[in-house]
Amino acid sequence: MPDRIRIKPNQSHGVPWSPFGRGLFQTWVDSGCRPLWWPGILFATCLTVFPMVVSAVPESESPADLTAAPIEVLSESGRYVIEYNTAPNPIPRNEMFEMRVTVREPLKNGPAAHVSLEVDAGMPGHGHGMNTLPVVKGSPTDGFQVQGMCLHMAGDWELIFTIRRGVMSDRGVAQVHVE
Amino acid sequence: MRFPQTRLRPVATVVLGVALLLVSPLLIGDECDDEAATGFSPDEIRRILTMSPLDSSKALDPTNRYGGDRAVIDFGKSLFFDKRLSRSGDVSCATCHQPGRGWADGVPLSRPKAAFPRHTPTLWNVGYNRWFNWDGRADSLWAQALGPIESDSEMGNDRVSVVRLFMDDEDLREAYTRTLGDLPKALDAANLPASAKPLPHNKRDPRHKAWNGLSEPQRAAVNTVFTRIGKAIAAFEATIVSRHSPFDDFVLGLRTGEKGNLDALSPCAKRGLKLFIGKAGCHLCHSGPSFSDLEFHNVFLAARDGASSADKGRYTGIVAVRGSEFNTQGPYNDAEPGKYVDWLAYLRRTVENRGQFKTPTLRNVDTTAPYAHTGQFASLPEMVGHCGNMYEAIPAGSHSDAVQSPLNLSAEDLWDLVSFLKSLSDESFLTTL
Numbered sequence: 001m002p003d004r005i006r007i008k009p010n011q012s013h014g015v016p017w018s019p020f021g022r023g024l025f026q027t028w029v030d031s032g033c034r035p036l037w038w039p040g041i042l043f044a045t046c047l048t049v050f051p052m053v054v055s056a057v058p059e060s061e062s063p064a065d066l067t068a069a070p071i072e073v074l075s076e077s078g079r080y081v082i083e084y085n086t087a088p089n090p091i092p093r094n095e096m097f098e099m100r101v102t103v104r105e106p107l108k109n110g111p112a113a114h115v116s117l118e119v120d121a122g123m124p125g126h127g128h129g130m131n132t133l134p135v136v137k138g139s140p141t142d143g144f145q146v147q148g149m150c151l152h153m154a155g156d157w158e159l160i161f162t163i164r165r166g167v168m169s170d171r172g173v174a175q176v177h178v179e
Numbered sequence: 180m181r182f183p184q185t186r187l188r189p190v191a192t193v194v195l196g197v198a199l200l201l202v203s204p205l206l207i208g209d210e211c212d213d214e215a216a217t218g219f220s221p222d223e224i225r226r227i228l229t230m231s232p233l234d235s236s237k238a239l240d241p242t243n244r245y246g247g248d249r250a251v252i253d254f255g256k257s258l259f260f261d262k263r264l265s266r267s268g269d270v271s272c273a274t275c276h277q278p279g280r281g282w283a284d285g286v287p288l289s290r291p292k293a294a295f296p297r298h299t300p301t302l303w304n305v306g307y308n309r310w311f312n313w314d315g316r317a318d319s320l321w322a323q324a325l326g327p328i329e330s331d332s333e334m335g336n337d338r339v340s341v342v343r344l345f346m347d348d349e350d351l352r353e354a355y356t357r358t359l360g361d362l363p364k365a366l367d368a369a370n371l372p373a374s375a376k377p378l379p380h381n382k383r384d385p386r387h388k389a390w391n392g393l394s395e396p397q398r399a400a401v402n403t404v405f406t407r408i409g410k411a412i413a414a415f416e417a418t419i420v421s422r423h424s425p426f427d428d429f430v431l432g433l434r435t436g437e438k439g440n441l442d443a444l445s446p447c448a449k450r451g452l453k454l455f456i457g458k459a460g461c462h463l464c465h466s467g468p469s470f471s472d473l474e475f476h477n478v479f480l481a482a483r484d485g486a487s488s489a490d491k492g493r494y495t496g497i498v499a500v501r502g503s504e505f506n507t508q509g510p511y512n513d514a515e516p517g518k519y520v521d522w523l524a525y526l527r528r529t530v531e532n533r534g535q536f537k538t539p540t541l542r543n544v545d546t547t548a549p550y551a552h553t554g555q556f557a558s559l560p561e562m563v564g565h566c567g568n569m570y571e572a573i574p575a576g577s578h579s580d581a582v583q584s585p586l587n588l589s590a591e592d593l594w595d596l597v598s599f600l601k602s603l604s605d606e607s608f609l610t611t612l
Contacts, residue, residue, distance in 0.1 A: 094472055096520055131474050133527035148525030152474045153463050179229075 070102070073172040075163060080105055080112055082161045082172045086149075093154050093178045096132075099146035103163055111141050118162040119146045125156055151178045217433060217441060218449055224433055226456045231430035233422040233468040233542075238306035242319050243410045244513035245359065246417060254358045255415030256612075258408065263344060265334035272327065272412065275299045278609055281547035282419060287554025290332045295490040298554035301547040304540050306417030309473040309522060313536045313552045314496025318523055319512075321413035322505040325405060329376055337376035337386050338405040339393075343368065345404060359407040363400035370397070377504075402504070406511040421542045422468075424605040426452075444602055451599025454592055459567055461596070470541035470603065477534040478583055479572035480565070482553055492552070493535035497528040545601045563596050 070083035081104045086097050099119065105112040117136050122129040130150055138144040151157050159174040219227065245251040258264065262271040275289050276282045282302035289299040297313050305311070311323035327333040328341060345351045346368050356362065375389035382388075390398070425443040432440025444452065455461045466472045475493040482490060500506055500523065507514075508523055536552040544550075549557045556562040564570050567588040588596075 094466065094474075096522075096525075128531060131527055132522070132525040134525065150525075152472050154466060155463065179225075 070100075071174065073161065073174045075161075075170040075172040077170045079107070079170055080115075080163050080172065082163070082174075084159070084161070084174070091149075091151060091176060091178055094150065094152045096148065096150050099149060101136075101144040101146060101161065103140060103144075103161075112163070112165070113140055115140050115163050115165045117144045117146075118164070119149070120160045120162070121149065121151060121157050122160065123153065123155055123157055126153070151176075154178050219433075219453065223453065223456060226462065227430060227433060227452070229467060230462070230470070231427045231468055233304070233307070233420070233427075235420070235422070238304070238417045238420060240306065240320055240413065240417065241514040241519040242507050242512045243321050243413055245407075245410045245414045248358070248414060250358045251411050251414045252418055253415075254354050255411035255413065257354075258412050259415050263348075264328055264336060264341060266336040266340070270334050272324070275327075275333070276302050278612060281543055283547050285548070287549050287557075297490070297552050298549060300537075300539060301543070302416055302419045303421050303543045303547070304469060305419060306413075307469045307473075307540070308471075308537075310475075310496070310500070310537060312496065314492045314499070315475060315537055316496045316499035317503065317505070318500050318507050319413070319505075320416055321406065321409040322503060322507075324412040324416065325409040325505060328409075337374050338401055339371055339375040339389070340373065341408065342366065342401050342404045343371060343373070345408070355404075355407075359411060363403055365394075365396040365400035366404070371401075375401075399510075402511065406505060409505075410513075418608070420608060421603075421605040423607060424542065425602040426599075427605070429602075445598060447595050447598040448602045449599075450592075451595035451597070452602075454588070454596055455599055459586060459588065459592070459596060461566065464538045465541050470544075471538040473538065475532065475535035475537050476583075477531075477536075478551075478566065479569060480551055480553075480555055481573045482555075490552075491533045493537075494528070494530075494532040497526060497532060501526065541600060542603050543606060545604050546606065559597050559600055560593060563593050563600070567593060567596065 068085050068089050070085045073082040073084070074080075075082060082101060083104065084099050084101045086099050088095075088097055091097055101117060101119065103112040103115055103117060104110065117140075119134050119136060120129060131152055132148045132150045134146050134148040136144050136146050155178060157176050157178055159176060161172045161174070163170045163172070217224065239246045245255075259272045259276075262269055262274075264271060275284045276299065277284055282305075283299045287298055288296040290296050300313060306320055308320070309315075309318075311317040311320060312326070317323035317326060325338075328336050329338060345355050346362060346366065352362070372389040372392070374386050375393065376386050377390045378384045378387035393401070425448075428440045428443035429449075431437070432443065455465075464472050464474075464476055475496075477492075503509075505511055506523055507519065507521065512519075539547075539550075545559065548559065549555070550559070550562040551565075556565060565572070566583075567586050569583065569585045572583075572585075
């Protein structure tokens with residue numbers, strides 16, 4: 001049994017489609033399938049060029065939707081889990097953005113009932129808050145929509161979620177950094 | 180190219196491939212090289228790239244249907260310089276907003292007799308603002324343009340007199356109908372008083388009484404014409420743009436690697452830029468391509484002699500913009516709901532707003548002296564000295580903004596910052612006037 005297959009030029013060899021063209025492939029087969037230098041170079045070139053191409057393509061902007069995986073915040077008492085996501089995501093500097101917030105009550109294994117929500121934000125390092133007053137719509141069961149949020153300066157902000165039920169209130173704080 | 184037919188050929192292939200991989204970072208241009216070439220770290224470069232270029236489309240105001248219309252811009256330009264819009268006939272918008280003085284007037288207080296005299300703000304890049312005037316009492320450029328026409332301490336006119344001018348003057352009427360539309364049928368010169376405007380704080384004023392004597396359709400017709408005049412002036416003012424400064428050339432160099440662009444800033448200005456986005460923290464308020472966060476801050480400034488220390492700035496500005504009949508929630512906003520950002524709907528008023536004034540743009544700041552809302556600082560070094568080291572700071576009263584604190588910048592630092600600020604100048608628009 002020969003250790004190398006030799007195919008004559010006029011012989012149908014049943015080789016599937018080759019990206020390099022039949023002639024080139026045939027030449028390689030005719031040479032006895034010896035190791036070639038150019039595939040290695042091609043491979044290395046691909047490895048080289050690929051990162052350049054990837055780095056040249058600008059990062060696509062995050063879609064302005066609220067379908068991204070929500071971020072969880074535990075309230076200070078531990079009674080509520082606040083889940084939120086934003087549109088746009090990440091939060092842009094000095095532009096209006098929206099939030100979708102749900103409040104769960106793990107002890108009852110479901111959405112917290114009979115609660116209201118207030119959302120605000122502040123920069124502890126600067127000692128000031130937002131210049132806008134957000135509006136919260138929605139319900140505990142269907143989720144809350146928050147409009148009118150704007151973090152107008154770059155730096156570290158706190159998103160403050162205040163949950164009220166009757167005379168009791170609790171709050172959760174999320175840390176965000178705005179570029 | 181062929182390798183000799185030896186067993187070393189596979190080895191050579193691998194070696195060559197690995198070598199290519201090793202040099203690939205050099206082909207891409209690594210961060211260390213960027214820093215060596217530009218003097219800025221990757222984090223600093225990322226921050227700088229947010230400051231240029233200035234997006235020309237953002238100067239178009241969706242609440243002004245005439246924005247960008249060349250014929251209206253030309254008409255608005257003629258109105259900007261037209262002194263007939265004032266009651267005395269000797270004051271125009273350009274009296275205070277002089278092109279050769281950075282679209283300001285070069286004096287600390289423009290209206291010494293006003294209740295709260297302030298320094299004339301520049302009009303450079305005014306179309307990029309979110310709020311207008313030092314206290315943000317208007318939420319559109321066209322609404323802002325109407326204020327001085329009726330202000331008794333500025334042009335001293337009234338809307339009915341202005342509308343009558345456009346009805347009576349053949350040239351103005353022709354230009355109005357050609358660019359802004361027909362004059363409303365409800366306007367009838369014979370039934371219009373000579374002078375009228377609402378003055379809710381001075382109900383005994385005959386002009387206020389005359390305004391109240393008009394029918395609702397007449398008032399609506401007068402307001403329609405008056406606001407369109409404001410929109411024509413605003414369409415022109417929105418073209419007063421500075422966006423091709425040496426700093427913008429430098430940022431272009433950061434993007435392209437062109438050495439010629441990277442040399443657009445002097446070493447001194449580059450050091451100033453490094454301070455601006457770093458230790459001095461100027462970029463926190465003077466952010467983005469407009470070099471302003473478009474919002475309001477209390478920078479611990481005492482009122483200048485002759486100005487009132489009771490000027491509450493944004494605190495009263497919020498009341499004014501909410502109560503303005505020409506705000507964007509009124510009937511003269513041309514944008515469809517959802518087609519513009521309704522900042523007014525979410526506007527918050529707190530005691531923190533006392534003493535806050537709008538962050539001015541820094542583009543062409545070298546041409547707009549004096550500085551601050553009552554022109555407290557005659558020169559850029561004085562202004563930078565206050566912002567950096569708070570030489571002139573007073574207790575802020577009800578508001579505490581810890582972002583502003585003495586930084587003990589050296590004299591060299593301050594001069595570097597001034598040098599950088601001077602690199603933000605581009606007055607090429609003036610050649611098109």
